[in-house]
Amino acid sequence: MDKKLKIRARYLTKEYDMMKTKSDKLKSLMPFGNTAIEKFWALKGVSFDIYEGDSVGIVGLNGGGKSTLLNIVSQIIPPTSGELEVNGTTNIISVGAGLNGKLSGRENIIMKCEMLGMSTAEIDDKMEDIINFSGDQVIKKIDQPVKTYSSGMKSRLGFSVLVHQDPDILIIDEALSVGDAPFFEKGVARMKEFKAQGKTIMFVSHSLSQVKTLCDKVVWIDHGRVVMEGTAAEVLPQFEEFQRTYNKKSKAERAKITRDSGQDFSLEELHEAHPEEPISYFKKKLYDKPLSWPTQTVLGFLTLLLIFTITATLREVPLRTAVLHPLTIISLKWLIVIVAVIAVIAGIGILSRRRKERHVLD
Amino acid sequence: MRETWLVLLEQFKNLKVIRRLAKYEEKSTFQAHILGNVWQILDPAINIAIYWFVFGMVLYGNKPMDGYSYIAWLLPGFIAWQFMRSEILGASRSMVSRVQMVSKMQFPVSTIPSMTLASQLINYWWMLGISMVIMLMYGVRPSFYWLEFIYFFFCMIVFLYAVGLVTSTITVVVRDFHTLLNSAMQLMFWVSGAIFNFSANAIIEKHPMVIHIIQINPFYYIIAGMREAFLGTGLFYHDIKSMIIFWSITLMLLIFGSHIHLKFRSRFVDYI
Numbered sequence: 160m161d162k163k164l165k166i167r168a169r170y171l172t173k174e175y176d177m178m179k180t181k182s183d184k185l186k187s188l189m190p191f192g193n194t195a196i197e198k199f200w201a202l203k204g205v206s207f208d209i210y211e212g213d214s215v216g217i218v219g220l221n222g223g224g225k226s227t228l229l230n231i232v233s234q235i236i237p238p239t240s241g242e243l244e245v246n247g248t249t250n251i252i253s254v255g256a257g258l259n260g261k262l263s264g265r266e267n268i269i270m271k272c273e274m275l276g277m278s279t280a281e282i283d284d285k286m287e288d289i290i291n292f293s294g295d296q297v298i299k300k301i302d303q304p305v306k307t308y309s310s311g312m313k314s315r316l317g318f319s320v321l322v323h324q325d326p327d328i329l330i331i332d333e334a335l336s337v338g339d340a341p342f343f344e345k346g347v348a349r350m351k352e353f354k355a356q357g358k359t360i361m362f363v364s365h366s367l368s369q370v371k372t373l374c375d376k377v378v379w380i381d382h383g384r385v386v387m388e389g390t391a392a393e394v395l396p397q398f399e400e401f402q403r404t405y406n407k408k409s410k411a412e413r414a415k416i417t418r419d420s421g422q423d424f425s426l427e428e429l430h431e432a433h434p435e436e437p438i439s440y441f442k443k444k445l446y447d448k449p450l451s452w453p454t455q456t457v458l459g460f461l462t463l464l465l466i467f468t469i470t471a472t473l474r475e476v477p478l479r480t481a482v483l484h485p486l487t488i489i490s491l492k493w494l495i496v497i498v499a500v501i502a503v504i505a506g507i508g509i510l511s512r513r514r515k516e517r518h519v520l521d
Numbered sequence: 522m523r524e525t526w527l528v529l530l531e532q533f534k535n536l537k538v539i540r541r542l543a544k545y546e547e548k549s550t551f552q553a554h555i556l557g558n559v560w561q562i563l564d565p566a567i568n569i570a571i572y573w574f575v576f577g578m579v580l581y582g583n584k585p586m587d588g589y590s591y592i593a594w595l596l597p598g599f600i601a602w603q604f605m606r607s608e609i610l611g612a613s614r615s616m617v618s619r620v621q622m623v624s625k626m627q628f629p630v631s632t633i634p635s636m637t638l639a640s641q642l643i644n645y646w647w648m649l650g651i652s653m654v655i656m657l658m659y660g661v662r663p664s665f666y667w668l669e670f671i672y673f674f675f676c677m678i679v680f681l682y683a684v685g686l687v688t689s690t691i692t693v694v695v696r697d698f699h700t701l702l703n704s705a706m707q708l709m710f711w712v713s714g715a716i717f718n719f720s721a722n723a724i725i726e727k728h729p730m731v732i733h734i735i736q737i738n739p740f741y742y743i744i745a746g747m748r749e750a751f752l753g754t755g756l757f758y759h760d761i762k763s764m765i766i767f768w769s770i771t772l773m774l775l776i777f778g779s780h781i782h783l784k785f786r787s788r789f790v791d792y793i
Contacts, residue, residue, distance in 0.1 A: 234627055270545050273538055274628050326572040450780060454522050458776055465769040472762050474734050
């Protein structure tokens with residue numbers, strides 16, 4: 160294989176909090192770890208390789224994790240665990256990318272492009288193309304506020320901006336369903352152009368005929384796992400078959416399957432199933448962890464410093480005296496009381512953590 | 522700590538984008554107004570005129586403050602307060618109002634509060650320019666003390682960013698927080714020393730404890746500092762205690778803010 164590796168995904172997982180009540184939302188703000196909230200695993204260890212020039216279609220049922228996967232690959236949301244290596248710039252195109260209604264169409268184009276990291280010269284260069292691509296209606300109103308546009312015009316404008324970026328890897332999330340038939344044709348033509356340039360495309364769509372025409376490779380994802388991978392001719396017939404049987408099930412039954420499958424997973428299980436892989440693939444990443452111990456130490460130190468200085472200020476003791484003779488700002492009796500309270504709180508914390516661990520072991 | 526570092530790094534990497542996008546925010550805020558951007562100066566100017574009249578003329582009877590007339594004393598602190606107030610309220614809403622826009626693109630979301638900061642800052646420079654002219658008219662002369670402005674300006678920016686990071690994230694999760702913050706800022710206005718000179722008040726002087734409690738307030742630290750800088754009444758390193766209190770509060774906010782920001786950034790869209 161001499162083709163360059165573009166995307167390498169290893170055991171990607173994504174866990175969401177299921178926030179059912181308002182108090183759950185509040186709990187999730189607490190910095191010191193919280194395990195009481197119900198979790199939902201949207202991805203359960205997805206691995207694949209995508210090479211340069213591939214156009215890969217992702218198929219699957221609603222709620223199967225397709226959009227989550229695309230968002231992770233385009234680095235909009237971080238995975239909970241797993242390794243992702245992307246060589247090159249990615250660009251995700253999806254419906255409903257926001258515009259600022261108060262600004263004119265032209266200003267919105269500039270703003271969007273800036274957000275996507277284009278330079279002023281590049282924007283000037285592409286401005287005409289972008290406007291022309293979005294259709295006659297938009298051309299007429301380009302200098303009027305976007306809030307006066309129809310919803311179709313808005314999404315065409317948004318799509319047009321995104322399609323004129325020049326990424327190595329193009330990720331399309333159902334975006335071709337925007338607009339009327341002529342616009343759709345233009346969109347498909349543009350995709351084919353990308354493909355002809357040898358760019359990598361990842362494509363999610365519910366229209367299997369679109370997948371057939373645009374993609375050489377298809378990945379079928381269901382309930383967060385890769386079910387099948389292969390050429391369109393191999394995968395699509397089987398997927399269609401599966402879809403037919405699934406549709407016969409009742410609504411309640413389908414909802415139950417989705418809910419249960421979201422909980423029926425843990426990173427330990429995934430590691431046990433693949434013991435040969437390095438453990439780092441199965442560790443949660445930084446942002447989902449509670450505060451690390453150095454951070455906790457610094458925070459604790461700052462709190463103590465703050466309390467100490469505030470006490471010195473309130474007692475009108477100069478700082479030098481307060482440091483040399485701490486007892487001038489606080490009597491021994493109170494100091495003992497405070498230390499005792501801290502010790503009790505810390506003790507309770509350790510005990511409850513132990514209990515939780517034992518609970519997990521059981 | 523690593524989280525804080527990551528968030529700060531993102532700000533520096535995207536300085537250019539922040540500045541340019543802040544300009545568009547300016548544009549869209551007053552887009553429907555006839556007077557347009559003039560409102561940004563007119564609004565605080567009217568405020569200053571009111572407080573000048575009520576406190577300077579009626580209450581203090583044109584009595585000089587720290588050796589200067591009331592208006593010269595009022596301005597450096599008041600415009601800093603006005604800036605901080607609108608920045609904090611704007612930043613706390615910034616994430617909620619803009620997350621839809623950036624949700625489907627690769628965009629460092631942590632720069633959104635900075636964008637509000639940058640757009641409010643344009644405003645602040647205008648106000649500062651105008652008040653400098655007024656201050657010069659009322660007998661304030663440039664001195665080396667003005668260099669202190671750099672230090673207090675730095676304090677202000679770091680503090681505001683830290684607060685913005687915390688409040689913008691919390692507002693996404695708990696929408697009531699913005700309303701609460703609004704009320705809190707009302708209270709803060711009266712105790713932050715923006716319009717009162719606490720040290721010139723006979724009643725408060727009898728109860729030094731009140732002053733000490735007020736001094737803990739980070740807003741007071743900045744406002745008093747700005748005054749010291751422009752009026753040349755003190756040097757920032759003389760009050761080490763206030764400095765330690767201010768910076769430990771700010772750092773704690775920054776660490777806590779970047780932690781919850783990173784924790785929630787991938788889920789902001791789910792909450793809205």
